[in-house]
Amino acid sequence: MPSTVPESVPVSPSPSTTASSHWPRHRAGATLRIDLDAIAANYRLVRDRVSPTTICAAVVKADAYGLGLAQVAPALQRAGADHFYVAHLEEGIALRRHVTPATRIFVLHGPLPDTEEEFTAHDLTPVLNSAGQVAGWRALARRLDRVLPAVIQLDTGMSRFGLSMADVRAIADDAGLLAGIRPDLVISHLACADTPQNPANAQQRARLLEMAAMLPAAPLALSASSGIFLGPDYHFDMVRPGAALYGIAPNEATTNPLRPVVRLSARILQVRDIVAGDGVGYGLTYRASGPRRIATIGAGYADGCLRQGAHHGAAWFGATRLPILGRISMDSITIDITDVPVGQLGPDMAVDLLGPHYDVDAAARAAGTIGYEILTSLGHRYHRTYVAGG
Secondary structure (H helix, E strand, O other): OOOOOOOOOOOOOOOOEOOOEEOOHHHOOEEEEEEHHHHHHHHHHHHOOOOOOOEEOEEOHHHHHOOOHHHHHHHHHHOOOOEEEEOOHHHHHHHHOOOOOOOEEEEOOOOOOOOHHHHHHOOOEEEEOOHHHHHHHHHHHHHHOOOEEEEEEEOOOOOOOOEOHHHHHHHHHOHHHHOOEEEEEEEOOOOOOOOOOOHHHHHHHHHHHHHHOOOOOOOEEOOOHHHHOOOHHHOOOEEOOOHHHHOOOOOOOOOOOOOOOEEEEEEEEEEEEEOOOOEEOHHHOEEOOOOEEEEEEOOOHHHOOOOOOHHHOEEEEOOEEEEEOOOOOOOOEEEEOOOOOOOOOOOOOEEEEEEOOEOHHHHHHHHOOOHHHHHHHOOOOOEEEEEOOO
16 A cells, blocks of 8 residues: 555655654654744744743753754744753753854753853853852852853742742842852742642742842743743743743643644554454453454654553544554554544554644643653654744
């Protein structure tokens, strides 16, 4: 049978498709299509929600949430982003190669011991999260005999990263603790921004203002993706969207205004008929109640198709839902294609695991997790196609 995929899935480079990466299409069990135009549109949508005086940064940690730093960061820069956040030093070094020299890159985890000089070597700005990191950055400033920029993070209630109230009071009492450090920004992070009515949001905002007032004057930042949708009171001088750029809904209280970014289409490797009583997959957790036509597709939990909650999941062929049967294997998934007329779907054709009828958030609900985990779990055995300029 000729190789074929759903009409809307690109199968070869075109004027609107950038270079692909990872496995060649004809060798891969699935194709992951990443829409750089949608990422850029999501950035502009978020940017336009804030004041023109508020900087809209972009978070590209974890290889741009699993979608490819080398492709995503330049697309965001073309859309207007010139401030970026990553989590680790190594990510910052990698990002520096893909953005303009004037781009500001902030490293959220700050410097590990004895890595401070690498920040200056690669023009990276650390986020200082503890008194120890402040001391290490202060010591480097003294050795270099120059003032070094930094971001100061405050713990306003999440108990994860940031200076405590005691740390802030110590700085207020001894300005020398920030000698040689220029705080370009003071930030914190909301714990409950995805639940807009949670009182913790307002409490953290108030705590940020209280703590920042004890430090040298600097611009403030509080909101990542979900926090931006809490409204102008949470925007301050900078926002730093991450998940929103990649199409993940900011909360469940409103309709998602963001464009989907990924489409994952898996190839059918085999089709077979089963009868009542036949079991499917490891543990034979599915038993057919009658005749069914089933297909095995070339993606599994090694490719980021989470095993948890698989019985709620499905693949799609056009608008037809194809339930997952039994347990997901490392390299394959079995689906029920009985509802597709015979002859319309067979070996070497493709079905959607993520797409217009089943997005990242739907897959996350089925697995009992969040869209962030779905995206960052997508494996490296796909043929990846980057679409832009379409």
